Amino acid sequence: MPLTFLTPDEANEFTWPVTATMLTPDGPVAQTFTPRFLEIDEDELNAIFKEPKSDIALLQRVLIGWDDLLDRAGKTLPFSAAARDQLTKKPRLRKAVVEAYIDAILGGERVEGN
Numbered sequence: 001m002p003l004t005f006l007t008p009d010e011a012n013e014f015t016w017p018v019t020a021t022m023l024t025p026d027g028p029v030a031q032t033f034t035p036r037f038l039e040i041d042e043d044e045l046n047a048i049f050k051e052p053k054s055d056i057a058l059l060q061r062v063l064i065g066w067d068d069l070l071d072r073a074g075k076t077l078p079f080s081a082a083a084r085d086q087l088t089k090k091p092r093l094r095k096a097v098v099e100a101y102i103d104a105i106l107g108g109e110r111v112e113g114n
Contacts, residue, residue: 012039013064016104020096036065036079037101045105055098056088062101063087 019032040048040062051057065079077083088094 016100018096018100020093033068038062038064059088
């Protein structure tokens with residue numbers, strides 16, 4: 001399949017699975033959902049990682065939707081900026097989502113300052 005290169009004016013959205021080990025009354029449980037991300041370029045990524053609370057800033061910029069995320073009642077949790085911001089307040093979940101994004105765009109390598 002030929003490579004399709006997007007210009008900086010064209011947004012690339014993609015999905016990437018996330019598995020997070022969540023704490024439950026029965027102990028830690030691995031749970032999975034599928035976020036939809038916006039791919040950003042390296043310059044923007046590096047600028048975000050220089051900010052305080054860079055993981056939160058990154059998710060506010062690139063997390064644009066999701067599937068398979070449920071509320072406590074087992075109903076689908078619709079994506080919104082407010083729901084995304086609530087997700088960023090859960091350290092385990094935030095860490096898993098940020099790591100998945102980095103894995104997706106950098107092939108598993110988080111490069112600092114390059």
